[in-house]
Amino acid sequence: SQKIEQNSEALNIQEGKTATLTCNYTNYSPAYLQWYRQDPGRGPVFLLLIRENEKEKRKERLKVTFDTTLKQSLFHITASQPADSATYLCALPSGGYQKVTFGTGTKLQVIP
Amino acid sequence: DAGITQSPRHKVTETGTPVTLRCHQTENHRYMYWYRQDPGHGLRLIHYSYGVKDTDKGEVSDGYSVSRSKTEDFLLTLESATSSQTSVYFCAITEEGRGLEDGYTFGSGTRLTVV
Numbered sequence: 735s736q737k738i739e740q741n742s743e744a745l746n747i748q749e750g751k752t753a754t755l756t757c758n759y760t761n762y763s764p765a766y767l768q769w770y771r772q773d774p775g776r777g778p779v780f781l782l783l784i785r786e787n788e789k790e791k792r793k794e795r796l797k798v799t800f801d802t803t804l805k806q807s808l809f810h811i812t813a814s815q816p817a818d819s820a821t822y823l824c825a826l827p828s829g830g831y832q833k834v835t836f837g838t839g840t841k842l843q844v845i846p
Numbered sequence: 847d848a849g850i851t852q853s854p855r856h857k858v859t860e861t862g863t864p865v866t867l868r869c870h871q872t873e874n875h876r877y878m879y880w881y882r883q884d885p886g887h888g889l890r891l892i893h894y895s896y897g898v899k900d901t902d903k904g905e906v907s908d909g910y911s912v913s914r915s916k917t918e919d920f921l922l923t924l925e926s927a928t929s930s931q932t933s934v935y936f937c938a939i940t941e942e943g944r945g946l947e948d949g950y951t952f953g954s955g956t957r958l959t960v961v
Contacts, residue, residue, distance in 0.1 A: 770950075775955075777938075777952030778950070832877055838887065
């Protein structure tokens with residue numbers, strides 16, 4: 735089965751800087767990869783999906799890259815704001831019926 | 847969360863008692879999932895449904911059962927609650943096909959404590 739690794743240590747960055755979070759996987763290259771945001775006490779919220787044939791995808795201040803050679807996705811938040819503070823999860827497909835497996839997430843803290 | 851509600855939001859129960867959690871959606875999505883979230887483990891799939899009366903096990907299904915008698919409702923039952931089932935439970939839905947681009951929509955979660 736696919737093993738997903740996200741940095742379990744919290745990432746602290748200064749407001750206005752670019753935050754970069756990493757999602758590594760160990761086995762087969764997935765057809766797509768998803769990123770979610772989770773705030774304390776809430777369910778995850780879907781942010782975006784990147785497919786294996788897409789090297790990069792952008793949505794407003796978010797940018798995701800997908801490197802199938804390195805088996806890695808990078809999630810960037812540019813011009814970070816304190817409101818971006820949350821835990822960010824990546825998810826990869828894990829079989830039929832659109833099932834996905836989630837990483838444990840990385841907590842981002844943006845310091846004013 | 848729009849279109850999906852979980853009940854109850856919080857529950858404390860005693861070891862050995864049965865517990866049922868409810869997930870209700872108004873989106874008419876085909877796929878529904880139950881996850882549990884624990885520190886250090888992240889979200890783990892318990893059971894999922896791909897249609898009315900169509901369900902299957904996830905990676906941590908022992909001690910849990912599910913039922914889906916209507917498109918909109920997906921019930922998770924702990925037949926005899928144990929302390930190891932203390933967790934936050936999330937329900938998620940997604941639409942067939944287009945669902946990949948839109949991702950999962952999660953409920954607000956149920957915090958279950960088994961004492």
